[in-house]
Amino acid sequence: MVVVSTxxxxxxSEPDVVTVRRCxxxxxxxxxxxxVDQTKIxxxxxxxxxxxIIYGGGGTMQVERLxxxxxxxxxxxxxxxxxxxxxxxxxxxxxxxxxxLGLGLGGSKxxxxxxxxxxxxxxxxxxxxxxxx
Amino acid sequence: MEKIPILKMGEFLLVTxxxxxxxxxAMALQDDLTATISQTDARGVLIDISTLEIVDSFIGRxxxxxxxxxxxxxxxxxxxxxxPAVAITLVELGLSLPGVRTALNxxxxxxxxxxxxxxxxxxxxxxxx
Amino acid sequence: xxxxQVNQRSGRLAxxxxxxxxxxxxxxxxxxxxxxxxxxxxKEVDLRAECTRFLQLMERAAETDGANFQASSFDAVRDMxxxxxxxxxxxxxxxxxxxxxxxxxxxxxxxEIQSQHKGDAEAMGAEIWWLNELLxxxxxxxxxxxxxxxEEIIRRQQEELLELSTPxxxxxxxxxxxxxxGTLDSARTQVVMESLLQAIVQTNSRVAIIDITxxxxxxxxxxxxxxxxxxAARLMGADxxxxxxxxxxxxxxxxxxxxxxxxxxxxxxxxxxSLALQxxxxxxxxxxxxx
Numbered sequence: 001m002v003v004v005s006t007x008x009x010x011x012x013s014e015p016d017v018v019t020v021r022r023c024x025x026x027x028x029x030x031x032x033x034x035x036v037d038q039t040k041i042x043x044x045x046x047x048x049x050x051x052x053i054i055y056g057g058g059g060t061m062q063v064e065r066l067x068x069x070x071x072x073x074x075x076x077x078x079x080x081x082x083x084x085x086x087x088x089x090x091x092x093x094x095x096x097x098x099x100x101l102g103l104g105l106g107g108s109k110x111x112x113x114x115x116x117x118x119x120x121x122x123x124x125x126x127x128x129x130x131x132x133x
Numbered sequence: 134m135e136k137i138p139i140l141k142m143g144e145f146l147l148v149t150x151x152x153x154x155x156x157x158x159a160m161a162l163q164d165d166l167t168a169t170i171s172q173t174d175a176r177g178v179l180i181d182i183s184t185l186e187i188v189d190s191f192i193g194r195x196x197x198x199x200x201x202x203x204x205x206x207x208x209x210x211x212x213x214x215x216x217p218a219v220a221i222t223l224v225e226l227g228l229s230l231p232g233v234r235t236a237l238n239x240x241x242x243x244x245x246x247x248x249x250x251x252x253x254x255x256x257x258x259x260x261x262x
Numbered sequence: 263x264x265x266x267q268v269n270q271r272s273g274r275l276a277x278x279x280x281x282x283x284x285x286x287x288x289x290x291x292x293x294x295x296x297x298x299x300x301x302x303x304x305k306e307v308d309l310r311a312e313c314t315r316f317l318q319l320m321e322r323a324a325e326t327d328g329a330n331f332q333a334s335s336f337d338a339v340r341d342m343x344x345x346x347x348x349x350x351x352x353x354x355x356x357x358x359x360x361x362x363x364x365x366x367x368x369x370x371x372x373x374e375i376q377s378q379h380k381g382d383a384e385a386m387g388a389e390i391w392w393l394n395e396l397l398x399x400x401x402x403x404x405x406x407x408x409x410x411x412x413e414e415i416i417r418r419q420q421e422e423l424l425e426l427s428t429p430x431x432x433x434x435x436x437x438x439x440x441x442x443x444g445t446l447d448s449a450r451t452q453v454v455m456e457s458l459l460q461a462i463v464q465t466n467s468r469v470a471i472i473d474i475t476x477x478x479x480x481x482x483x484x485x486x487x488x489x490x491x492x493x494a495a496r497l498m499g500a501d502x503x504x505x506x507x508x509x510x511x512x513x514x515x516x517x518x519x520x521x522x523x524x525x526x527x528x529x530x531x532x533x534x535x536s537l538a539l540q541x542x543x544x545x546x547x548x549x550x551x552x553x
Binding site for chain 1: 153154155156157186187188189190191217218219221222225226227228
Binding site: 213214215216217219220221223224225229230235236237238241242 | 452455456459460462463466468490493494495496497498499500
């Protein structure tokens, strides 16, 4: 796996969610992902970015373009918030701590090819998602 | 902050969402619509999302909320023009937007609104005798 | 590899290529004039230009990072190898012939090293070895690129095949039919959903009939895939009717406790079509016979 380039986007407040969407759209379009695949990864990024703000108290998104042998896009959302005590539960659909439908992680997981989450109470959360071309 | 314009067409309201909305703008639209429905006594709301390329759970929730709140104010809501990629993504996310009626385009949406409003009129009689 | 080793190799490779470029170039092209030269596919002047450019890039990369093919300083070299591999495959070269582009560079470089290390077998051996490793990586890289190209072609053909096997048919103004033949797995469902939804938009159809007569088994997984398609169409403003539900399938659905929600199902396409016309408010009137 060759990481062709990396960029970092700060996620501090809710207007940043729009920045995240725009950035992911640009990169995924450049990589030549299909329209449906682009829509899926941008939407997943939007969900996770919002989570970073609401539950993580802000953080960053790292964007990595992957090339050779497969072309793809890898996004890493990281925060130093309270962390998720029960990751299994969070991945199950319908789970919610705050208000709203709480469809978060399970849904986002279905939109991408690879989904990795590391979270420890008191240490923060890091979620990495990958979409291949 | 920009606002999304709400057009009045007879007894219906028409909203066209063209920009990539940030959350606060979406909340503002929700509030604006409910206020306008009240003020104008509108019977239906048509939301055109044919140029909206991303609908995530927040926007989805907004659409469901608008439909629910309008109903309380005795107005029907129809969302039109959802793009195929958006529909596929919403289904994958697990969002089916219950309570939100949909149509292919503005024409079909208006027809839907008119028939349902007329149906209501027949059932419950006109509002003003 | 230590820092000093890297620096030594940087210096060595760059100087070998830099100082004897013309000689190496000539020997390299001569090496390739064996069976794999393919003069029928590539002109001498083009090959010469390609080789010259490659040597230039290699020299530049070696100046910084010696012999580390994975380093970013070798990006331009990798890119060129990728282009070489792709263009030659398109021209009709076999992958081994493309790899020979790199491997035939070995002898000229080894000859140069040999003449410089006259007598010192150990030093010569060590140098030939790491240079050998570098050129092997390059040759293998051209093979990888070729492999990737083949995979892309296969994938595209698979997609086209999937699309062809799920045609969307317009039955009437506003009514589409989608006969599915064969199993419905998740990959196929994606293709089915995309073609159906595109067709709905393009034809402005309010009703889509999904016929599953040709689907051998319907279990919970298949039912889920069908439901996804129906839900997506509904979100766009089109209704779906599932037709071709054989009695056995109806039994299976009830048996498995599959909940088709409020999706209308019919046993035949004809019945589904009739219902669709009804929903659109269309009736057919028989012309009275001329007396």
